[in-house]
Amino acid sequence: MALGKxxxxxxxxxxxxxxxxxxxxxxxISAVVTSVFKGSxxxxxxxxxxxxxxxxxxDGRSISNCGFLGALGAHRKxxxxxxxxxxxxxxxxxxxxxxxxxxVGLIVAYSKPSESLVENYWASQVExxxxxxxxxxxxxxxxxxxxxxxxxxxxxERDLAELAxxxxxxxxxxxxxxxxxxxxxxxxxxxxxxxxxxxxxxMARPVDGAVAMLIVDEPSARRAGNNPVFITGMGSGTDCxxxxxxxxxxxxxxxxxxxxxxRAAGWSAKEADVVELSAHSVVGEMLAMDVLGLDEGKxxxxxxxxxxxxxxxxxxxLCRAAEAVRQLREPQLYGGGAPSRxxxxxxxGVGMQNNCVMTLEV
Amino acid sequence: MYSAPxxxxxxxxxxxxxxxxxxxxxxxxxAGTFLAEMKNRRIVGSRFAxxxxxxxxxxxxxxxxxxxxxxxxxxxxxEITAFTRVDGTIIAFIKLDGCANEFPHRVLxxxxxxxxxxxxxxxxxxxxxxxxxxxxxxxxxxxxxVGTVSDLSEPEEAIGSLDxxxxxxxxxxxxxxxxxxFDEIKGFGRVMGVRTADGDxxxxxxxxxxxxSHTPTGTWKTCADTGTIRGCSIINMEFxxxxxxxxxxxxxxxLDGASTRLIHLIEIDDVEFAKKNIGPGTxxxxxxxxxxxxxxxxxxxxxxxxxx
Numbered sequence: 269m270a271l272g273k274x275x276x277x278x279x280x281x282x283x284x285x286x287x288x289x290x291x292x293x294x295x296x297i298s299a300v301v302t303s304v305f306k307g308s309x310x311x312x313x314x315x316x317x318x319x320x321x322x323x324x325x326x327d328g329r330s331i332s333n334c335g336f337l338g339a340l341g342a343h344r345k346x347x348x349x350x351x352x353x354x355x356x357x358x359x360x361x362x363x364x365x366x367x368x369x370x371x372v373g374l375i376v377a378y379s380k381p382s383e384s385l386v387e388n389y390w391a392s393q394v395e396x397x398x399x400x401x402x403x404x405x406x407x408x409x410x411x412x413x414x415x416x417x418x419x420x421x422x423x424x425e426r427d428l429a430e431l432a433x434x435x436x437x438x439x440x441x442x443x444x445x446x447x448x449x450x451x452x453x454x455x456x457x458x459x460x461x462x463x464x465x466x467x468x469x470x471m472a473r474p475v476d477g478a479v480a481m482l483i484v485d486e487p488s489a490r491r492a493g494n495n496p497v498f499i500t501g502m503g504s505g506t507d508c509x510x511x512x513x514x515x516x517x518x519x520x521x522x523x524x525x526x527x528x529x530x531r532a533a534g535w536s537a538k539e540a541d542v543v544e545l546s547a548h549s550v551v552g553e554m555l556a557m558d559v560l561g562l563d564e565g566k567x568x569x570x571x572x573x574x575x576x577x578x579x580x581x582x583x584x585x586l587c588r589a590a591e592a593v594r595q596l597r598e599p600q601l602y603g604g605g606a607p608s609r610x611x612x613x614x615x616x617g618v619g620m621q622n623n624c625v626m627t628l629e630v
Numbered sequence: 631m632y633s634a635p636x637x638x639x640x641x642x643x644x645x646x647x648x649x650x651x652x653x654x655x656x657x658x659x660x661a662g663t664f665l666a667e668m669k670n671r672r673i674v675g676s677r678f679a680x681x682x683x684x685x686x687x688x689x690x691x692x693x694x695x696x697x698x699x700x701x702x703x704x705x706x707x708x709e710i711t712a713f714t715r716v717d718g719t720i721i722a723f724i725k726l727d728g729c730a731n732e733f734p735h736r737v738l739x740x741x742x743x744x745x746x747x748x749x750x751x752x753x754x755x756x757x758x759x760x761x762x763x764x765x766x767x768x769x770x771x772x773x774x775x776v777g778t779v780s781d782l783s784e785p786e787e788a789i790g791s792l793d794x795x796x797x798x799x800x801x802x803x804x805x806x807x808x809x810x811x812f813d814e815i816k817g818f819g820r821v822m823g824v825r826t827a828d829g830d831x832x833x834x835x836x837x838x839x840x841x842x843s844h845t846p847t848g849t850w851k852t853c854a855d856t857g858t859i860r861g862c863s864i865i866n867m868e869f870x871x872x873x874x875x876x877x878x879x880x881x882x883x884x885l886d887g888a889s890t891r892l893i894h895l896i897e898i899d900d901v902e903f904a905k906k907n908i909g910p911g912t913x914x915x916x917x918x919x920x921x922x923x924x925x926x927x928x929x930x931x932x933x934x935x936x937x938x
Contacts, residue, residue, distance in 0.1 A: 288803065289642045289644070289803055290642050290803065290805065290806065290809075291803060291805045291806070292802065292803045292804060292805035292808060294805070294837060294838075295805040295806065295807070295838060298837070298838050298839040299838075301839075301844070302839060302844075302846075312844045325798065328647060328649060328798065328800035328802065337841065338837065338839065338840070338841025338842075338844075339837070339839060339841075341844045343841050343842050343844070380803070382801075382803075383644075383800050383801055383802050383803065384798060384799070384800050384801075385798070385799060388796075388798050392796070392798075396655055396794065397655070397657050397661045397664075397665065397762065397792075398661065398664075398686050398733060398734075398762055399734060401761055401762050401763050402721065402734055402735050402736055402762060402763065403716060403717075403719055403721055403736065404721055404734035405716075407714075407716050408714055408716050408721045408734065410714075411714025411715070411716060411721075412712045412713065412714045412721070412723060412734075414714070415712055415713060415714055416712050419746070461715065462716070463714045463715070463716045464713075464714045464715040464716075464741075465714075466714075508692050508693070509692070510692050510733075511734075512723050512731065512732040512733050512734060513692040513693065513731060513732075516712065
């Protein structure tokens with residue numbers, strides 16, 4: 269028996285801000301969980317399960333989802349926490365529905381990195397005997413990745429800055445991201461050094477926010493209040509933990525994840541109309557585009573700006589999916605056309621160790 | 631609702647917290663031996679069945695998971711294969727002579743002298759033991775001879791465990807509901823919650839959405855500072871994270887006028903007395919601290935049993 273089809277029928281997201289100083293986690297979570305049902309044709313009573321993504325280390329409490337259950341709408345429902353980027357929570361939820369175990373799932377991801385020291389969060393992810401003492405962590409991995417990428421591809425820091433500037437401008441134009449002045453390439457080059465050759469504005473900017481997504485099986489999708497977007501392929505992969513042991517000029521786990529998703533969908537990322545990528549740095553994003561064989565001229569890549577202007581750590585991949593859903597359902601907001609295929613990507617771990625890819629179709 | 635906010639970010643006071651935990655890390659055979667040998671200024675690597683040498687030592691191959699075959703002493707010279715600079719520190723991947731892998735460490739010296747393929751050698755830091763930082767970093771050594779891997783004679787016993795500590799500081803946002811609750815405690819010494827859509831009893835702490843019905847909550851309400859214990863435990867043991875020396879009673883108290891439980895402490899002198907007299911159903915009263923209130927649950931110093 270073939271596995272069932274799963275559709276996204278609604279999404280909701282807070283504005284992504286560097287500092288949501290006047291709201292705590294539950295305020296952001298209950299905002300999106302309340303909003304996601306509006307106009308969807310579904311209510312909280314229809315929800316069979318809730319899966320949420322967040323980080324105990326960033327939240328500053330262990331098993332933090334237990335304190336957020338009420339805001340999540342999970343009272344006396346099946347609830348599970350995925351301590352990974354929200355796109356993995358979506359993957360889990362899709363599989364629950366495909367298996368026939370449930371019909372309606374609520375996926376939530378949230379992040380408040382402004383409450384903690386993000387450097388500590390990254391440091392906690394590396395090995396404590398050989399790596400952490402010498403100061404190797406997320407930023408060093410991104411810097412080394414960039415140094416090698418520039419040497420291999422013969423591009424310059426200015427190329428990096430120009431791509432980053434486009435992403436910031438797109439986020440300001442299209443996405444719900446709090447941005448003051450959009451930095452141009454000059455400003456990006458002139459921002460302080462983060463990890464040579466990367467400047468601060470070439471790294472993903474941590475932001476606070478929450479995102480919710482309602483997914484349903486095919487029969488339920490027929491009563492959705494808006495066009496359903498079907499998830500037709502999924503793939504994920506993991507690379508070596510030690511960054512030094514990985515192939516420096518590709519993201520092997522992204523390659524595997526993309527191939528897995530393409531097999532299920534019957535088409536590859538090259539054929540997508542809309543692409544939403546997550547990356548920890550501008551070079552990470554360039555590598556991801558290379559691995560997926562993307563051409564900026566053909567697909568609309570990161571029209572939301574992607575993760576560089578706004579990286580709600582642990583929610584970034586699910587935000588990408590929500591952005592792609594909006595672009596497929598409401599192309600008039602993006603200058604028209606009839607996009608029908610999207611690829612969304614989430615990444616996590618030091619140096620983008622883990623990658624997840626999904627294909628969406630209308 | 632915050633999904634479509636009109637407001638700009640406000641500069642609000644935060645609640646400072648810190649999670650500071652002690653750990654005992656277990657390095658295992660390979661890392662334990664590597665770290666133990668630091669004081670002898672020897673760099674320990676692992677040789678695998680296929681002949682490959684990896685340093686620092688690893689119990690299992692990162693590429694195929696095979697267990698290591700034997701320890702080796704690897705040269706203290708090698709070359710830089712990649713580099714970056716973070717917060718002024720140059721971090722490079724070093725490939726030691728005779729080794730198949732690279733690993734991250736610091737490069738001491740000027741960035742101008744750092745390039746891919748640059749020969750380097752380890753510089754040791756006297757007085758550091760049991761840490762990879764006994765190698766202070768690698769220094770440029772243009773003419774360093776290419777070393778060879780040798781067997782490790784009489785290795786030190788592996789370090790079994792290492793004390794470690796991790797401290798994570800936080801600045802938590804209060805949000806509008808907790809914010810007002812703590813403002814009311816600070817300003818007026820009263821505990822306020824919000825009513826649910828279907829009743830007069832208040833949720834404490836207050837929140838925008840009722841957990842059970844997932845509908846918006848209603849108006850604010852002042853609860854009494856007396857209440858009833860609904861669950862408790864007599865704590866007679868010390869453990870990490872306690873704010874008070876045992877014995878005391880951890881109690882879940884429903885304040886009069888509230889529907890939810892508030893966690894607080896009841897002071898006791900005598901465990902036997904507490905066993906007989908404190909339990910679910912016991913009536914208690916808040917004892918507020920003397921002096922200026924700070925706007926925290928600690929402004930209630932403790933609860934005490936009401937003699938009724």
